[in-house]
Amino acid sequence: MSSGIDADIALDAAVVLSLGMNRVLGRGAGLAASAAEALAARAAGRAEARAAALAEVETHERALREVVERSARIAALAETRAKIGADVALPEPLDPAGLSPAELTAWCAATDPVLDEAERRLSEHLAAQVSTQIFAVPTEGLAADLGQGPPPPRREDGDVRGNLERIMARLLPDAAEEERRAVAEAARLLAGVATADEAEGVLQEVRLRIQDANGRTRERREEERRRAAEREAAEQAEAERRYVLDSITAAFEDMGYEVQAGFETLTAEDGTLTLTRGGWPDHSVRMRVxxxxxxxxxxxxxxxxxxxxxxxxxVEREREWCEAFEAARERLADAGIRSDVGWRLDPGVRELPVSTRNRQTRGRVGQRERSRERHK
Incomplete structure (x- = not known):
């Protein structure tokens, strides 16, 4: 191994879970305490201690995600409440920082029935709104509008209205405006019916439109969940990539290297690192994650x-680099980053390629400050 190396890397489960937790808690890239304990137990070869610490991380991470899901549901119901002007109480979203998994789980269990009740009351409010709009039309005015005489005897408006409100209460409160309008248009036909059979026919149409609206609403909810999962996966992948880059940078800086980032695109986001040393005026290592x-x-x-x-x-520099890389692999293993070398080139096997970048115009990125806390 010298001028060329190709390795697969994998993150320890404790690191993966901890990075997800840190994103939820907004703590940047520092490892959570339980994850750090799991890594320490792994390094010490204590399988039972590692399993216990990892189980604690998994429990905490799962509880955090449950809290995030409830908070998202609270936000969605609050938006619906504002749209339809309902006076329905909602719980406040929870700040999970500093709370134990048991406390997070208890909050979720207590919040679920409150949210179910709020959703039910929002649906009832929407149903009452539509019914009020329909049955507030005076019968005489309706007859005049239709150009007809007084309607024949029919079921009491109260019975029809009660049936309508019971059916309308099945409409999901976060149905889109267009879908709510389609249901309301069918329901308004009740204002012109003259017989019980006609009323039942209209109510059946309302039922069908509610089923269609609810189906579309559930599809939209599922699509929103899918997009949220994709965003979550992308954010997790970026957090993992950044953790690996930061850990590699810290490992080589600790061994006396200067690490510069992203010269190919002049950003630190392309995963390219350049390693140099004070005694290496003519050599450097280009690394890409x-x-x-x-x-x-x-x-x-x-x-x-x-x-x-x-x-x-x-050849001498290649041997130095070979030794440094092996030392860095040990440091990275302690940080939960395993590396499996799949291809390497021994020192002196080939003539070193010449860098194409211009040292005078590339600009330098100063050595980054590294907090050792993320490895504790």
């Missing part, structure tokens, strides 16, 4: 080799 799952590294020259002495120096 791909999706927190793969790392490639290559030693390069900053100018072409001009003599046999230069080539002997190349």
């Amino acid at each position: 791909e999706d927190a799952a793969h790392v490639r590294a290559s030693m390069v020259r900053e100018r072409p080799a001009e003599s046999e002495d230069d080539r002997r120096l190349d």
Whole structure:
């Protein structure tokens, strides 16, 4: 292994779970205490202690996600409440920071029936709104509008209205405005019916439109959940990639390397790192991390080799890099990052390629400050 290396990398389960927890809690990239304990137990080879710590992390992470789901539901119901002007109480979203898994789970259990009741009351409010709009039309005015005489005897408006409200209460409160309008249009036909059979026919149409509206609403909910899951996966992948980049940077900086990021695109987001040392005026290592799952590294020259002495120096630098990489792998393992080398090139096997970047125009990124807390 020297100028070329290709390795697969994988994050420990404790790190993966902890990164998810930290994103929910807004704590940046620091490892949660239980995850750090799991990593320490792993390093010490204490299988039982590791299993216990990892189980605690999994429980906490699962409880946090349950809280996030309830908070999202509270926000959705609050939006519906505002749209229809309902006076329905909703619980406040919970800040999960500092709470134990048991406390988080207890809050979820207490919140679920409150949210179910709020959704029911919102549906009833919407049903009452539609009924009021329909049955507030005076019979005489309706008859005049229709150009007809007084309607024949029919079931009492109260019976029809009660049936309508019971049926309308099945409409999900977060149905889209267009879907609510379609249901209301069918319900308004009740104002013109003259017989019980006609009323039942209209109510049946209302039922069918509610079924259709609820089906569309559930499809929309599922699509929103799918998009949320995709965002979650993308955010998790980025957190894992950033953790790997930061850990690699910290490991090599601790060994005396300067680490510069993103020279190919002049950003720190492309996963490219350049490693240099004070005693390496003519050499550097280009490293690229791909999706927190793969790392490639290559030693390069900053100018072409001009003599046999230069080539002997190349081999010496390659050996130094080989030793440094193995030392870094141990440090990364302690941080929960396993690396499996799939391909390597021994020192001196090939002539080092020459870097194409311009050292005068590339700009430098200063050594980053690294908090050791994330590995504690």
